[in-house]
Amino acid sequence: MKIKGIIFDFNGTLFFDTSLHNQAWDIFLEKYRLTLSDDEKNDKIHGKNNAEICTNIFSKKLSEKEIADLSLEKENIYQSLCLKQKMELAPGAKDFLEYLLSKKIPFTIATASDLYNVEFYFKHLNLDKYFDLSRIVYNNGTIKSKPDPEIFLKAMDILKVAANQTLIFEDSASGIKAAENSHAAKVIIVKSMNADYGKWNHEVISSFSEVDRSMF
Helix, strand or coil: CCCEEEEECCCCCEEHHHHHHHHHHHHHHHHHHCCCCHHHHHHHCCCCCHHHHHHCCCCCCHHHHHHHHHHHHHHHHHHHHHHHHCCCCCCCCCHHHHHHHHCCCCCEEEEEEHHHHHHHHHHHHHHHHHHHHHEEEEECCCCCCCCCHHHHHHHHHCCCCCCCHHEEEEEHHHHHHHHHHHCCCEEEECCCCCCCCCCCEEEEEHHHHCCCCCCC
């Protein structure tokens, strides 16, 4: 069966920023005298929304306002790090997105990022050339965190494409599990960091130029 719709995770997938998030979390956590190893970040942070992350890393129960304030503090650190370098989409992404547009293959983003960061990406990565902000699925405080498949199922509804016709690009362990849980036809892992994906039975790419276009 041909792929009829595509869902992209964003962080670490369309935008290779995992190291920046790790750095931002290190700066943030140092203020609160906390530390996490890279493995702990993969387990407790990557692919998850900030409400779940804060619950995972702080021992006390946090109010909604405390979570919102902590999230904003961390994302301001992260955005300042982004702006210190040249911001650009992942290797091969622009050409691939242009191809999808030319073939009228619907696609969107499903990201654990909140609107604050999504709007930042639209501004600094010119995402409006390829994406409609109103059709992006992001963390709005109600969507279950990955590995729950809800975020991908919502994206499929927006695309009006069945799971067995959908391709999902992901990079994090929780995101890959969520993609599998959504019963998508195909999952492709994007290797943006030096991570070991040996336990997964999915194709792994480092550039979107590697995607086999015969599936569309």
